[in-house]
Amino acid sequence: MQVDVIPSVAEARTEDLVNRTVIVVDVLRATSVMVTALTNGAYGIMPVETVQQARQLQGPGVLLGGERFCKKISGFDFGNSPLEYTREQISGKRLVLTTTNGTRAIHKSCKAANVLAGAFLNASACAEAAIKLRRDIVVLCAGTQDVFSLEDGLCAGLLVHRMIEQLGQPSTLNDFAMAMQGAYLQAQSNLGDAIQACANGQKMARYGFLEDVLYCTRIDACTTVPVLKNNLLVPESCSWIEQF
Amino acid sequence: MQVDVIPSVAEARTEDLVNRTVIVVDVLRATSVMVTALTNGAYGIMPVETVQQARQLQGPGVLLGGERFCKKISGFDFGNSPLEYTREQISGKRLVLTTTNGTRAIHKSCKAANVLAGAFLNASACAEAAIKLRRDIVVLCAGTQDVFSLEDGLCAGLLVHRMIEQLGQPSTLNDFAMAMQGAYLQAQSNLGDAIQACANGQKMARYGFLEDVLYCTRIDACTTVPVLKNNLLVPESCSWIEQF
Numbered sequence: 001m002q003v004d005v006i007p008s009v010a011e012a013r014t015e016d017l018v019n020r021t022v023i024v025v026d027v028l029r030a031t032s033v034m035v036t037a038l039t040n041g042a043y044g045i046m047p048v049e050t051v052q053q054a055r056q057l058q059g060p061g062v063l064l065g066g067e068r069f070c071k072k073i074s075g076f077d078f079g080n081s082p083l084e085y086t087r088e089q090i091s092g093k094r095l096v097l098t099t100t101n102g103t104r105a106i107h108k109s110c111k112a113a114n115v116l117a118g119a120f121l122n123a124s125a126c127a128e129a130a131i132k133l134r135r136d137i138v139v140l141c142a143g144t145q146d147v148f149s150l151e152d153g154l155c156a157g158l159l160v161h162r163m164i165e166q167l168g169q170p171s172t173l174n175d176f177a178m179a180m181q182g183a184y185l186q187a188q189s190n191l192g193d194a195i196q197a198c199a200n201g202q203k204m205a206r207y208g209f210l211e212d213v214l215y216c217t218r219i220d221a222c223t224t225v226p227v228l229k230n231n232l233l234v235p236e237s238c239s240w241i242e243q244f
Numbered sequence: 245m246q247v248d249v250i251p252s253v254a255e256a257r258t259e260d261l262v263n264r265t266v267i268v269v270d271v272l273r274a275t276s277v278m279v280t281a282l283t284n285g286a287y288g289i290m291p292v293e294t295v296q297q298a299r300q301l302q303g304p305g306v307l308l309g310g311e312r313f314c315k316k317i318s319g320f321d322f323g324n325s326p327l328e329y330t331r332e333q334i335s336g337k338r339l340v341l342t343t344t345n346g347t348r349a350i351h352k353s354c355k356a357a358n359v360l361a362g363a364f365l366n367a368s369a370c371a372e373a374a375i376k377l378r379r380d381i382v383v384l385c386a387g388t389q390d391v392f393s394l395e396d397g398l399c400a401g402l403l404v405h406r407m408i409e410q411l412g413q414p415s416t417l418n419d420f421a422m423a424m425q426g427a428y429l430q431a432q433s434n435l436g437d438a439i440q441a442c443a444n445g446q447k448m449a450r451y452g453f454l455e456d457v458l459y460c461t462r463i464d465a466c467t468t469v470p471v472l473k474n475n476l477l478v479p480e481s482c483s484w485i486e487q488f
Contacts (some may be wrong), residue, residue, distance in 0.1 A: 178394050
């Protein structure tokens with residue numbers, strides 16, 4: 001099985017994604033929001049690219065979430081902090097989500113055979129679910145405005161590491177997957193510090209979202225794997241291991 | 245001092261290089277050739293982009309080197325194996341070099357304040373020379389056909405690590421520099437195996453160049469730092485630590 005990591009949406013060519021299982025990773029914070037909302041009982045999540053598309057989908061039982069420039073969008077029910085998506089707020093609801101990088105990465109993956117959402121929160125479950133789909137795997141780091149983001153790379157490295165543990169060698173990795181696996185293994189004993197030092201970690205702290213960073217770097221807090229079915233992310237399996 | 249790493253030539257925007265010191269890294273094998281040829285007494289190296297440009301520069305005291313598809317070019321004096329560039333062959337000569345990725349990366353850097361060539365062979369000396377130039381530093385991984393190559397990333401990580409050791413914290417790194425430093429530190433105890441496992445390492449072995457891979461992963465074998473002056477790479481300092 002081939003396992004590739006792609007550093008940012010800008011570098012993802014459609015032909016690299018076709019017929020594969022794509023795991024989209026946007027740790028701060030889109031895929032962490034997706035995992036959290038589904039674990040807390042959201043019925044499904046529709047990722048859309050524009051604020052206008054989101055507003056057109058508003059209606060009974062539908063809540064809007066997302067950000068522009070890290071901030072909640074005017075008139076939306078939620079921003080992009082996973083801690084807002086509590087069971088009380090989201091259970092049984094359908095969520096329409098638009099974010100700068102994460103939802104764009106999902107749309108870029110629309111020609112893939114399968115699209116999953118990965119984060120530190122669901123890493124082991126996501127790696128296992130991807131392997132079970134028995135296709136070559138691409139971990140697509142969302143990045144930030146077409147530039148690589150460390151938190152996505154380290155999460156990709158963890159996903160690769162878990163897959164190698166489950167598949168055994170020799171699985172074929174591209175060079176970027178090898179590099180990210182190494183970077184994750186080097187950082188794992190001090191993951192929170194590494195991510196607080198990187199560009200988005202620092203930006204989150206400046207915007208008052210340090211608690212989000214701490215939350216989003218909790219590895220394997222749940223077993224929920226968001227899977228795209230008919231343009232809706234639904235939970236493949238769903239439960240908290242550590243309740244938050 | 246800001247220290248950035250850029251994953252491949254495709255991702256290098258001219259505005260990220262202007263007024264900075266750029267270290268071009270193409271471990272397998274262009275920058276390893278440059279370091280070796282200058283250490284063995286080459287008078288200077290002119291990097292050119294096309295085979296035709298190289299042929300037009302042929303003349304007394306000028307030797308041609310380079311590759312296309314990893315192979316020596318018809319009528320050239322050398323291929324792209326650093327082991328060909330012995331003192332007997334190259335001392336006192338001017339070398340015109342054209343390779344698929346490395347010379348292209350040098351040309352992409354032409355707007356930089358300074359351009360150095362970095363490799364494992366000269367890593368510590370190169371990091372030190374870059375710091376002495378007192379500008380923000382960009383390590384530009386040549387990559388392979390616009391895609392990231394592990395050996396360049398690990399060498400960039402070593403360069404970053406040496407700079408941090410010399411500059412101390414807090415030096416500001418971009419996210420990719422942090423990732424590569426981590427990947428290098430994880431790989432350092434087994435660097436040869438890591439590079440033999442990656443795409444270019446495997447390709448080199450298939451083409452019969454395993455000895456080149458072993459040679460190109462020798463860290464700090466010399467103190468030679470190739471610096472671009474008037475389109476010619478000349479040695480900033482020049483000596484072997486370990487003779488080969």
